[in-house]
Amino acid sequence: MSNSIPTLRWGIIATGLISSWFVDDLVLNRKDAKANHIIQAIGSSSIDKARAFAEKHLSGQNPAIYGNYDEVYADSNVDIIYIGTPHALHKKNCLDAIGAGKHVLCEKAFTLNAREARVVFEAAKKRGVFIMEAMWTRFYPLTRTVISLIHEQRAIGDIQRVFCDFAMDQKIASLGPESRLKDPALGAGSLLDIGIYSLTWGLLGSDSGIGAEAQTPQIAAKQTIQDGFDVATSAILLYPNGRQAIVSSSNLVDPKSNIICTIQGSNGHIDIAGFPSAPEYFTLYLKDGSSKKYEFERPGRGFYWEADAVALDIAAGRVQNQIMPWAETVRVLELLDEIRRQGGAKFPQDEVV
Incomplete structure (x- = not known):
């Protein structure tokens, strides 16, 4: 070196x-x-x-x-x-x-x-x-390119909606109660494990700001609770300008599509493929019928x-x-806290003062 x-x-x-x-x-x-x-x-x-x-x-x-x-x-x-x-x-x-x-x-x-x-x-x-x-995921060249295209270059016009789902069959039923995926004291559930990626894409797609510079969306959330932890979570992020992000996670099923995130704008949309945590490529579609696929070299996982x-x-x-400044980590956790408050998933540590 x-x-x-x-x-x-x-x-x-x-x-x-x-x-x-x-x-x-x-x-x-x-x-x-x-x-x-x-x-x-x-x-x-x-x-x-x-x-x-x-x-x-x-x-x-x-x-x-x-x-x-x-x-x-x-x-x-x-x-x-x-x-x-x-x-x-x-x-x-x-x-x-x-x-x-x-x-x-x-x-x-x-x-x-x-x-x-x-x-x-x-x-x-x-x-x-x-x-x-x-x-x-925020440091991927793919992610940085998407952010530049939609927020700086405004390639798809005004952002209107963002969808992101992260589903993964983690064979929950076969795991013992001591598993980190099943024990609430270890932070079990789909939300903190994989749903945080869906939320991240919802935030990145909806707003160019991060941390203290970001807009604060209203949250509407539901969770499916099983044995004290969430096996599925869905949340809507509603921004002051009417923009919406719909984010979800499940640890019971596998996805049926490799398109994990769609960002819709007034002039087109972007489909991101791969895993929400490790996206592989994305395609830009414009309303004039043109499209462009963006691929990135990635040795290893990234x-x-x-x-x-x-x-x-x-x-x-x-x-x-x-x-990824400190204020952004706190903002994301505040949103996760609110999703859990509405959805019902609790950790023993939440009660500690």
Whole structure:
């Protein structure tokens, strides 16, 4: 790697599926890399799990192996902590990492609710460390192109409606009550796991602003609750100008179409294909009958785009990222809180004052 790009040394917290995807992407040899990423340490619930993870995903490398998280936080060779634990553990993991003076990239949903997020951001502010929610989809070149086309270039005119659904048969019935997908104390349900992506596309498609600069839509929401968690959620976002975004999620069924989001405007529409979390391409259709398909090269899954952005921010001395600032994370969680308030899904942590 060239010395002209920053180097960031990562400590990985938890060795589940999302962490494996993240690590696999960071060690790819990319021609357009904006940063050099080193997996410096692996922390898991046991040293055997951490060692097995490293052997599978970091062949030929020699990260420090720890059978707990505290030693990762304390490792002086680690610059930043990547948190891939269940939602309910994020607040504690973030606070522990911040307390050790580490920068943090924490998976979505950042915390269980907006109140927890505010606590974490206040701690980061006091310590002066970088922290960001790992909403990787926002950093895709595809996503940035869609946003530019509809909001800056106004390619489809005035935005009128946005639809996004994320459905995935997660075989809920076959899982034990201790699963993160079924235990409300771990943030179970479709909304925080996959519905957050539908909501994200609804927001990005409807409004060019983020965080404090964004419009605040009214929410109308319904949820199907099973064993204390939502298996399906639908919400309508209504903006002051009459624009609507209809977003939904389900962990009981698989989608029947690869079109996961449609953004409709006065002069045409855009169909986005793939997974809501990892879109593959989109097609622009204009009312004059013309169309254009936009495709993007994507080695691996695409986690490196957010990781590169984090590295550049830290190298520049910034503690927030402009694509996913703290205020945007809080705004999204406030909307998720309201959807759950109307829909009925509750977490034990919601009652903690």
